[in-house]
Amino acid sequence: MSEPSIPDLQGLWQQVIATSDIQNRAWLRRTRPVDMHGSTLMLGVIDETTRERIETRLRQGLETQLSDICGQPTHLAVMIMPDLVVEDIVAPAPPEDLPPQPMLPRSKPQELRLNPRYTFESFVAGSSNRFAHAAAAAVAETPGKSYNPLMIYGPSGLGKTHLLHAIGHYVSSYYEQLRVKYVSTEELTNDFINAISSNRTAEFRSSYRDVDVLLVDDIQFLESKIQTQEEFFHTFNTLHNAQKQIVMTSDRPPKLLEALEPRLRSRFEWGLMTDIQPPDLETRIAILRKKVASQRLTAGTQVLELIASRIPTNIRELEGALTRVAALASLNQQEMTLALAEEVLHDLMPEDAAPVDAQTIMTASARYFGISLEDLTGPSRVANIASARQVAMYLCRELTELSLPKIGAQFGGRDHSTVLHAVRKIGEKIGVDRSLYTQVTELTNQIKQS
Numbered sequence: 001m002s003e004p005s006i007p008d009l010q011g012l013w014q015q016v017i018a019t020s021d022i023q024n025r026a027w028l029r030r031t032r033p034v035d036m037h038g039s040t041l042m043l044g045v046i047d048e049t050t051r052e053r054i055e056t057r058l059r060q061g062l063e064t065q066l067s068d069i070c071g072q073p074t075h076l077a078v079m080i081m082p083d084l085v086v087e088d089i090v091a092p093a094p095p096e097d098l099p100p101q102p103m104l105p106r107s108k109p110q111e112l113r114l115n116p117r118y119t120f121e122s123f124v125a126g127s128s129n130r131f132a133h134a135a136a137a138a139v140a141e142t143p144g145k146s147y148n149p150l151m152i153y154g155p156s157g158l159g160k161t162h163l164l165h166a167i168g169h170y171v172s173s174y175y176e177q178l179r180v181k182y183v184s185t186e187e188l189t190n191d192f193i194n195a196i197s198s199n200r201t202a203e204f205r206s207s208y209r210d211v212d213v214l215l216v217d218d219i220q221f222l223e224s225k226i227q228t229q230e231e232f233f234h235t236f237n238t239l240h241n242a243q244k245q246i247v248m249t250s251d252r253p254p255k256l257l258e259a260l261e262p263r264l265r266s267r268f269e270w271g272l273m274t275d276i277q278p279p280d281l282e283t284r285i286a287i288l289r290k291k292v293a294s295q296r297l298t299a300g301t302q303v304l305e306l307i308a309s310r311i312p313t314n315i316r317e318l319e320g321a322l323t324r325v326a327a328l329a330s331l332n333q334q335e336m337t338l339a340l341a342e343e344v345l346h347d348l349m350p351e352d353a354a355p356v357d358a359q360t361i362m363t364a365s366a367r368y369f370g371i372s373l374e375d376l377t378g379p380s381r382v383a384n385i386a387s388a389r390q391v392a393m394y395l396c397r398e399l400t401e402l403s404l405p406k407i408g409a410q411f412g413g414r415d416h417s418t419v420l421h422a423v424r425k426i427g428e429k430i431g432v433d434r435s436l437y438t439q440v441t442e443l444t445n446q447i448k449q450s
């Protein structure tokens with residue numbers, strides 16, 4: 001290979017940045033190619049933190065990418081150059097009011113109430129979601145500048161919320177000055193109703209309009225809520241006029257949100273609409289593989305293939321099945337074998353099982369645990385009642401397509417974070433508490449057969 005001249009080097013490095021995973025790009029913008037010696041690219045970085053990141057986490061992937069582009073094995077030599085000018089390799093440009101370099105990642109999921117697991121890093125892109133993933137990544141990189149609004153739609157459990165949270169994490173990590181707000185449409189509606197009843201609409205407005213990125217989940221729940229639609233219409237206009245980013249998810253494309261005001265529907269179609277389809281088998285296996293790695297589990301390819309082939313559509317169910325297989329393996333202190341996976345899947349997915357609703361799960365749970373439905377949905381914190389309630393919430397999340405706020409509403413108007421806590425707790429506990437595992441399995445069977 002003849003050595004590329006310096007301008008070519010910039011082009012080469014931009015190609016590398018463009019084909020890197022989104023979560024790495026902010027780091028790569030803190031670098032600049034300086035020279036090429038033989039097959040070694042000298043890379044300048046602005047500080048020690050960036051050097052360390054590249055040396056410990058990114059080097060291998062970057063060298064593979066470089067070698068692919070150059071057509072021969074190519075290596076990196078990284079050096080700190082504090083005076084490095086990095087603006088001109090930033091593409092596309094960040095919003096004007098930002099400094100040219102991204103801030104160091106910082107995490108504020110607590111304030112934002114984002115699920116820390118829902119990041120771009122943990123999202124598997126495949127043919128069914130590639131476009132939505134790329135659009136979300138573009139919006140996260142340059143909020144308000146690429147597609148506005150961005151609307152991601154598709155059936156339940158396919159990663160829409162995951163992508164919305166990933167945008168929130170990315171923007172709040174790399175653009176310190178930008179204010180991000182994430183809400184479910186149920187919360188938005190409740191906030192609005194509370195604001196009206198307590199005469200605090202001005203506060204409501206500023207909390208939704210003084211933001212740079214507004215992320216609204218499950219916008220289909222605005223249907224038929226005339227007053228909230230009216231309010232959201234003005235919020236939308238204010239933000240859009242100010243080039244603030246709006247991202248929404250929905251279970252349907254805007255044109256099928258029939259009970260939505262036409263002027264709102266048409267605004268939702270202004271920017272980019274992108275759907276997510278059920279993942280193909282390979283993507284499902286890749287998702288399982290990623291989950292196994294992140295939870296430090298061990299499972300052979302055959303086991304993952306079996307789970308992925310049995311659960312063809314909903315990714316939440318896919319994860320639920322893996323959790324159960326892992327739980328039984330842990331209880332039995334054995335590997336996740338094919339036989340064990342078969343056993344769990346047989347219980348979880350009997351042939352011809354009809355879809356179940358929350359009411360069925362709640363009635364069956366109350367009966368199974370010998371408590372009343374009132375207790376299940378009431379305020380009691382007595383241990384056996386609270387535990388039954390958590391199991392019922394867990395099963396509602398696993399076996400239905402209801403969102404966390406909707407499940408909370410079924411259980412006496414509880415907050416979505418209470419449901420999330422229950423789902424996580426039961427998911428973890430079934431791996432260490434055999435009697436709980438048995439209860440959850442028996443109850444699932446009863447629900448599926450009812």
Ligand SMILES: Nc1ncnc2c1ncn2[C@@H]1O[C@H](COP(=O)(O)OP(=O)(O)OP(=O)(O)O)[C@@H](O)[C@H]1O
Binds near residue numbers: 155156161163
């Ligand atoms: N491509 C993916 N890679 C990794 N995990 C995924 C992917 N898609 C979905 N998941 C996981 O599947 C689960 C369900 O996804 P999510 O809650 O985002 O679905 P959704 O489309 O928003 O569904 P709903 O409309 O019911 O809220 C989550 O735990 C999410 O992390």
